[in-house]
Amino acid sequence: MKMITRILAGLxxxxxxxxxxxxxxxEVQSMTITVxxxxxxxxxxxxxxxxxxxxxxxxxxxxxxxxxxxxxxxxSLDDPETILLIDSWANQEAIDKHHATPMMDTIVRLREKYxxxxxxxxxxxxxxxxxxxxxxRK
Numbered sequence: 001m002k003m004i005t006r007i008l009a010g011l012x013x014x015x016x017x018x019x020x021x022x023x024x025x026x027e028v029q030s031m032t033i034t035v036x037x038x039x040x041x042x043x044x045x046x047x048x049x050x051x052x053x054x055x056x057x058x059x060x061x062x063x064x065x066x067x068x069x070x071x072x073x074x075x076s077l078d079d080p081e082t083i084l085l086i087d088s089w090a091n092q093e094a095i096d097k098h099h100a101t102p103m104m105d106t107i108v109r110l111r112e113k114y115x116x117x118x119x120x121x122x123x124x125x126x127x128x129x130x131x132x133x134x135x136x137r138k
Contacts, residue, residue, distance in 0.1 A: 005048040032069055032125040033092060037085040037118055045114035047075060052114075057111020058106050065101070 039046040047110035050073040053059050060069050087097045098104070111118070128136065 023108075030089060032088055033059055033095060034070070034086065034125065035090040035095075036121045036123070037087065038120075039083045039111070039116045039118055040079070040081055041114055041116045042081060044081070046116055048082055049114040049116055050083045050107070051111055052110055053107070058103055058110075061103055062098065065094070066085065067091065067097065078091045 039049060039050070053073075059073075062068055065092040068088070069090060070086055072086050074086065076082040076084060086108045089098070112119055
């Protein structure tokens with residue numbers, strides 16, 4: 001009987017570990033990735049870059065890619081030579097697929113055309129803690 005109890009306890013432990021790993025994997029897959037890219041140039045080139053990305057249809061094409069959740073440009077109030085791109089994706093696989101598209105050639109060409117320098121920050125989404133919800137006006 002002790003042997004059966006040990007076997008069952010071992011199977012239960014293995015099952016719980018597998019379930020936990022499955023939950024962790026599901027959580028990682030469900031976390032979105034947001035990339036903040038700051039484009040900096042001179043003589044308004046960062047803004048010209050963003051405007052050409054929009055007018056060329058490249059932004060619209062990126063927005064309809066599978067896994068793209070957000071692709072928006074913003075201009076800094078502190079530094080008019082900097083444009084911020086907030087780029088959100090469902091997962092890393094979607095980003096990798098995007099990077100393999102011909103649109104990346106267009107983006108690289110335009111970055112070079114406008115002589116832009118970049119800084120990049122990446123974030124994974126998390127739920128807003130209940131304690132902070134009181135500060136969010138919807």
